[in-house]
Amino acid sequence: MSYFPDLGQASLVAAGGHVRAVGWLHPDHPYTKGEVGAEFVERLKEFIARSGKGGNLFHFPGLGGLHCCEFCGRAHGGGNLPCRPASCCTSSRT
Secondary structure: OOOOOOOEOOOOOOOOOEEEOOOOOOOOOOOOOOOHHHHHHHHHHHHHHHHHHHHHHHHOOOOOOOOOOOOOOOOEOOOOEEEEEOOOEEEEEE
């Protein structure tokens, strides 16, 4: 699958100064690790649950197929989690 550095200005669905890629992790590339609070995990689950709706709002192109997790090889999914902060659009892989 694809790797994009956190806060990079490119992803599979968009590129430019208005884009910040978050969470496009891959085991071959370093990434920050650490503890996160339960509140963060719950909020992340909320975003993931509605990821399919966001692409339509932001006119993300349709991408065929599911993504297989490079870390465990068992989890499958697909989608993006767009959000519209004041200054940029963030695209995260789910």
